[in-house]
């Protein structure tokens with residue numbers, strides 16, 4: 001997998017093909033203009049898309065977002081246990097999505113007429129399936145299978161040899177704001193994990209600019225239960241989850257090496273983090289609270305100023321006003337990441353807080369952002385919905 005740091009740049013693409021995306025309707029009463037809403041020359045007016053794993057949570061979000069997309073036409077949806085069913089039988093909330101095909105098995109998809117694939121399958125299964133897909137396809141993979149550049153690190157954390165190491169090297173890490181220029185020409189994009197998105201967006205620029213120390217980073221993250229997927233698991237039953245909060249994966253969560261890979265690149269040297277995820281009794285939403293040590297001479301205001309400067313032209317990242325605390329409810333259903341920096345009572349330290357919706361910026365929204373880039377559509381297409389509240 002290729003990773004290479006880029007300065008954050010404007011999200012806009014340059015020239016226009018027959019883009020039907022001009023402004024994006026966000027609700028009955030409001031319209032938000034997407035930045036530079038023009039497409040790349042030569043881009044396809046219609047992109048035929050297959051969603052593999054459409055009967056899961058991230059697959060459903062891809063279908064929901066695709067319904068607003070002026071260029072995407074869903075030509076195939078797959079399920080495993082749910083194959084053979086109408087999509088609206090599995091996800092009745094999407095019954096109003098137009099022209100959605102029924103769920104079929106992956107083996108029954110004719111990929112000849114498909115241009116691009118969203119792969120929303122479990123990790124480990126994914127690599128074998130992507131390996132067998134035809135070469136003409138553009139693929140955005142939401143699983144963890146192609147995120148780690150080092151095959152040995154993959155084997156260590158995911159417990160086994162990779163079935164497609166050559167693709168692991170080819171894949172481009174899809175944290176859009178950081179790797180935009182690498183993602184554009186990619187055939188296979190490895191969409192980041194939800195925790196790594198919420199952590200790297202704020203910490204990458206701070207480490208790159210050497211405003212914080214790289215050897216003293218403590219990350220406390222919390223996720224909604226949809227992060228665990230839709231398949232039935234005892235640990236995710238209502239009674240197990242409701243009215244409580246629990247840490248899990250303590251000292252060994254598989255997102256640690258993914259976070260460290262990105263932060264090490266930013267710091268220019270190996271970074272080891274302390275990271276503990278927690279499960280919250282909410283369906284969607286993610287907060288990462290990060291305790292960092294200021295570099296000599298740096299202040300909390302310097303950190304805020306760096307984040308504001310880094311994301312000034314980014315449509316989906318907002319540094320909140322001084323003192324305003326990010327809240328998961330304020331990104332619910334949206335592709336936004338909200339962040340802020342606060343002084344710690346311990347001298348020389350700062351507290352960085354970031355929130356995302358794990359299913360949108362943490363998964364399907366970012367996947368759509370990446371597909372837009374790969375296909376040459378304006379990056380914000382179908383993604384400017386504001387958060388739902390309450």
Ligand SMILES: NC(=O)C1=CN([C@@H]2O[C@H](COP(=O)(O)OP(=O)(O)OC[C@H]3O[C@@H](n4cnc5c(N)ncnc54)[C@H](OP(=O)(O)O)[C@@H]3O)[C@@H](O)[C@H]2O)C=CC1
Pocket residue numbers: 052053054055056057058059078079080081082083106119120121122123125142143144192193194226227228229230231358359362363
């Ligand atoms: N949920 C989240 O917040 C995030 C998830 N991800 C990653 O995205 C991917 C999808 O996650 P999510 O949607 O939550 O998972 P779900 O468990 O909700 O959905 C998994 C999908 O894969 C299908 N599937 C499972 N096993 C097979 C198989 N052997 N062959 C073919 N299809 C199969 C399922 O079909 P069926 O149900 O019909 O059996 C279902 O459509 C995972 O890799 C996950 O780690 C990444 C970031 C965030």
Ligand SMILES: CC(=O)N[C@@H](CCC(=O)OP(=O)(O)O)C(=O)O
Pocket residue numbers: 123142143144192193194195223224225226227228229255277279
């Ligand atoms: C709440 C919960 O279980 N979250 C998942 C992470 C979300 C996810 O699916 O991340 P990947 O894409 O890396 O698999 C977990 O901790 O494994």
